[in-house]
Amino acid sequence: MVKIQKRDGSIVPFDAVKIQNAVIMAVLKDQYGDYRSGPTLSAAGRDVANHVSEQVLAVLEKRPNDGVIFIEDIQDQVELAFMRAGEHRIARDYVLFREKRAKERAAVQAPDVVEGIETDNGFQTFETLLGHLSLWAPGLLGNSGVLKERREAVFAEMRRSLYPGISQNEIRSAAIMAARTLIESDPVYSRVASAFLVTSVREEASRALGLPEEAFFYNQYFPAYVQFGIEDGRLDPRLADFDLEFLATRIADSRDFDFEYLGMQVLYDRYLIHHREKRIEAPQALWMRVAMGLALAEEPSERDRTAVEFYNVLSQFLFVSSTPTLFNAGTTHPQLSSCFxxxxxxxxxxxxxxxxxxxxxxxxxxxxxxxxxxxxxxxxxxxxxxxxxxxxxxxxxxxxxxxxxxxxxxxxxxxxxxxxxxxxxxxxxxxxxxxxxxxxxxxxxxxxxxxxxxxxxxxxxxxxxxxxxxxxxxxxxxxxxxxxxxxxxxxxxxxxxxxxxxxxxxxxxxxxxxxxxxxxxxxxxxxxxxxxxxxxxxxxxxxGVVHSSNLCTEITLNTNAQETAVCNLGSVNLLAHMKPAEGVELCEQFDGSRDDFLHQYFDIDKLNLTISTAMQMLDNVISMNWYASEKGRFSNTRHRPVGLGLMGVADALMACRIPYGSEAAVLFSDVSQEVVSFMAINASASLARSRGAYESFDGSLWSQGILPIDSVALRNRSSAVFDMDTETCQTLVWDGLREFVKGGMRNSNCLAIAPTATISNISGVSQGIDPIYQNLHVKSNLSGEFTVLNRAMVEDLKRLDLWDEVMVNDLKYFDGSLGPIDRVPEVLKKLYATAFEVGVDHEGRDWLVRCAAKRQKWVDQAISLNLYMAQASGAKIDRLYRQAWHSGLKTTYYLRSLGATAAEKSTVQGGQLNAVSVQPKACAIDDPTCEACT
The missing domain is CATH 3.20.70.20 (Anaerobic Ribonucleotide-triphosphate Reductase Large Chain)
Structure with a gap:
């Protein structure tokens, strides 16, 4: 059998009796209120103790015969076995007991222990390292109150990775890894880990440009970055024509700390421009570089002002351009389009x-x-x-x-x-x-x-x-x-x-x-x-004719032997344009009018400004694009199609206290897409007044005043029966817009809802129109594995005093679902239902298809629609796809179904990523191919 390592480092033989006694005392405490040896266990208590002991020993017996187990790991297994047995109260008390004993041990620590470590930069006290943590995460870690508690929690995890001679870069990496392990306990640590990475990126960029590393200021760094990038052959020389000092003063330094860790790591790995593997681009420089690259399509006198407008929309995650635009705008090879x-x-x-x-x-x-x-x-x-x-x-x-x-x-x-x-x-x-x-x-x-x-x-x-x-x-x-x-x-x-x-x-x-x-x-x-x-x-x-869709099934453009269809994408962050609901009551059925619904939940003016700016940016993508294919150039400049999409829809619903599986969510889908459609079409028609209509406008449905909502009637002329409604479900007055677009549209197509796999990670919101995948899971992509925790859910559970380590372990055990956890109120189970729990309505229709069909009425292209089925069968799949066809959907994307077995769960100790994800059958939730559109 394995050996046991005690907390003082000594190795002792394995003793199963001690484990059994510890389990018995935990059960006795639940029965009699104390951990001391007490009366004989009841029959039920004895059954619980025996079952838990057997489960713990069975796990330990799988370890190698020459292995060594740390005492804390055994206690982790005891804790997990209690939860698996459904004894959540005992597990909770056991967790609290362990925390109490840890504090008692810390209180009697020898006073002569040297609190510091030798590094490659000399001896550094732990107090100095604590100060570094506060500087690396300004406003998130500090010297008092909750900021101090967070800092100490990060440092406690970080100390495990410190060793004599450690380098400064390794100390920063240890801090990032420490914060990562704490994300599942509180989503604020995602921001902390991101802040650590941001300050590291700033130092790396400053070092590459030969600037002082101690204090980073964008007004000093940004002009030097642009000049270096041009000289290095990475940036478009025309960027030097901008007023760089003026633009630098318009950069908001604090927005560097608005990223979640997943988003910042993805930016670091794949988006920030580098020179010989060293990043020269800081996060806000990326947003300004993209803004400047797109503003080159404007008149020279307007470029500085327009770049600032574009930057403010991008850097606040109000709208984010697709991945090719973020990669290449402002560079010497500005291939900015998404799909071909x-x-x-x-x-x-x-x-x-x-x-x-x-x-x-x-x-x-x-x-x-x-x-x-x-x-x-x-x-x-x-x-x-x-x-x-x-x-x-x-x-x-x-x-x-x-x-x-x-x-x-x-x-x-x-x-x-x-x-x-x-x-x-x-x-x-x-x-x-x-x-x-x-x-x-x-x-x-x-x-x-x-x-x-x-x-x-x-x-x-x-x-x-x-x-x-x-x-x-x-x-x-x-x-x-x-x-x-x-x-x-x-x-x-x-x-x-x-x-x-x-x-x-x-x-x-x-x-x-x-x-x-x-x-x-x-x-x-x-x-x-x-x-x-x-x-x-x-x-x-x-x-012409639409002969296919694209990689992610949201683009529907004509193709032929002479034309390669091109689409240019970006997505509005819907969460950033909502008026969050007050109180905790759910809205499952809205009793007012569509107009009441619109004004209760949406910041209309902010949304209109974002969409107007976004459509201008997307149109500029076409003007500034570098084409690898002459057939693509010919088609794109002739028709000028764009695809304005959405992301953060699930987050917006949660902010409004609307469950995804509800009639209110169907109404939300209908009204929100109507407003986005109206604003996008109006913006394109307005651009046509100043820039001219696209070349092939004459003869189009637009030129006849037929808008996407009107084309539903063309679809319904088919002999099949479709469920799409039109006239009775409109909020805005469309007649004026119909007349307006007859005078010209700048873009042959305006709307397409892409999956947004990557840009939603960067923005820190849910992807596309999908429901949340799991409330706690590990997300895998080309940058690694990341713990993802539903921030809104955590805040609700905190308000109810339900967020603790036991809840974390419950979520992992139940694959990120609140449904099986008894102590969680039903309202939260409904609001935070996962993609596989949303299910069908009382008539057997899939909620996701119903919501997507409402959106499809208003969209001139298509919707990248993932379908989720927890317990798939032939009959269910058949019914699902027939519903999609009858509902008038143009396309569907992945069918995501759960496998028959779940992965082995593990506890949260040891500094490893520790949320557990059950992967969907036949595809990954973050399939890297999805990123081609986003």
Missing amino acids: LTTVPDDLDGIFEAIKENALLSKFSGGLGNDWTPVRSLGSYIKGTNGKSQGVVPFLKVVNDTAVAVNQGGKRKGAVCAYLETWHMDIEEFLELRKNTGDDRRRTHDMNTANWIPDLFMERVEQNAEWTLFSPVDVPDLHDLYGSAFSERYAYYEQQAELGVFPSKKVSAVQLWRKMLTMIFETGHPWITFKDACNLRNPQQHD
């Missing part, structure tokens, strides 16, 4: 030209969506060689490997999604591309796939009818048809196939649908997207 959509032609030159274009676009941080429907299927005749085609799949293998090879300069994984229409003869093999079994030469493990489904197929599924597969070389016009025109032509081709004019294959529509759903459950792919919904509501249907 291509149609691959049916010839060898065109196919490999498309693969080359993928590589070039991926090199500079673009996310890719490829339409492969035109490429002839397996076995189709090739006239040039008098042979037969190998179909789509072998080329997709090359696309997959290209995405791996061109990984965006090491900053992010290359990311691409292939789309194929449901009538394509290769569709069945396409569905299996992500399987882990079969011929690996016909598998694509690193790329994404998506079904491009016409309404006719869904109607055949509901009719339990047959479906016919064709090779596109035989039915070339189906690719460009949609709605009733597609249905009529498809029926004609079925007749021709029956006559033997060309090869075809009949399958059961239901069986093919079931295979789609089976694959998306097993592998996460292909995603389900709807061709007709995207095209019938397309404001640019006069100028």
